Amino acid sequence: MKTAILTLYILIWPALSAAVLAALSWGVWKDIRAARRKGQQLV
């Protein structure tokens, strides 16, 4: 049990990083589409 919790404690961070990457990629995609729609630059 303790080993499983500690393993989760180590591996949760890369999993969380992957989730953040997915959220940010989705956000950037929306930013790009919004900029194109308005005919503006992304930044």
Next chain:
Amino acid sequence: MHQLSLTTVLLLLLCFYGFSFFMTLRIGKKEESADGYMTSNGAIGFGMSASSMTATWVWAASIYAAATSGYKYGLSGAIHYGFWGALMILFIYPFGRRFRELAPNAHTLAEIMHARHGRCSQMILAGSNLLGSVISLMVNFTAAGALVSMLSPLSFMQGVLITALGVLSYTLWSGFRASVLTDFAQLVAMILAVVIIIPFLFFTLGGPDLFVEGWHRLDAEQQDFFSKKALLEQGAPYFVAVLAYAIGNQTIAQRLFAVREDLIKPTFITATIGYGAIVIGMGMLGFIAVLAGISPTDGDLNNLVPGMAATYLPPLLICMFFILIIGSLSSTADSDLSALSSIVMADIYGKNVARGRPNPRTMVWVGRVTMVVATALGVCFAYLRLDILSMLVFVGALWGAIVFPVIVSLYWNRVDNLAFTSAVLAAFASFLVARFELLPMTGLLGLVAELVACVGAGVVVGLMAFGLLGKRAGLTVGVLAAAVVLPFALGDLRAYPVLLSSLLAYGVSAIVCTVLSLRSVQEFDFRLIAERVTSFQAPGPRTPATASTIKPAAAKPAHSARATGGAREVTL
């Protein structure tokens, strides 16, 4: 035997900086706007701004330091580095919203202080920002040189020069806009490396069996998730320092002024989670290293992570690790260059040399020249191998001393220039006395210092509660925090000079600023800030602040301030 050949490392660097340069070509303009060069259009979307915030806050030193913390303090070590750093981003956003509300067209925090108090306060903030950004630049170049020389046949200075020229090449023309655009690509490379490298190293070194076979290598404190030693030596000083870094660091303020105003909250929350996940994850490598019985090369803890990568990763993952570190330091270095250029453009040229009437074209070139000079300085300082720690101590102290006066200046209309400047100078002086033990922290002096430090602890926690929950909660939580800390601090805190001096700076600045403000007769009209802080060029899509966009209480007439129990009501 180096892990990467000369050809491989040159190709990696060429691809990384070549790709970054290529990206910025797409946004390059022949005539760059002065405001765009500093803060883009002030309406950047969620994805780009959150990526940029995360990439900027994760730098090479935070990866190395998190792993060091994991190695020294075991189970809780990585948390005591990454969690508090992440939480800082979360705590700063309510203040960020206030800054934007008061000065929607601002480029730097010092510019707001100029509008609020005048030149003296502005230059204190701008000076500390400049020094901090040059140091950060030097640290990033130094980390690049050390990594390149460890993993490839190139020398330290060759690594420093290639990195410096690479970062400058893609940031110089478009400034902040280039920094934000490249941050996303750099962050993708960083996160992919984290997602692959951490599990790979964990399973290569034994996986779950590591906890059975290596647990005996941890001492009692390292085995304890609630280790007092880890909290007092790592967590608490860092918790106190990061609030100062958030307020004092122009790279954060710059992104705050660039993101679309209604997206400040989701941007900061995502950056909090992103920073925490990346940095705590890398910190876990230190914990894994202790369990596996790995020692850092030459006993230098900065060599721990590069050493693990060089020993246990296959060539492809070493390349990924290399890009992770180069990406983290480059994203911070380009933000430092953008921060330095905007401070010189807005605070030195715009507000002082040109006296508020700058030529926008000249202003952009001032920014570009600043970037070249700053890069040269960063390279020179990296070559000289200056004592980074001592300089960071001074900058951190100055930033710690300005936190309370800066924040309270934007909420309380009675804070004046005298209160601001006196508070900063008194706090900085008291920090120096305690940090370097210029006077013995014993007897009555030690006791007084500990008492004021308890006030400082209350100020730190109270400010955070105030930002998120409002004035009443801030005051209550602050007083409670000071009372809770008091019995533990009296007689004991003097044994931890780093923590004592940091808290002392907060305590002294809060006491001096409050006392002098209570004596002040000034009642500042916050609407003046938006009138004084304007765009330098043609107005973009930003919304100018009006009386209706600033909270009504801030626009109350002078007679509205009322006495409550001997103390004046804070105008919020």
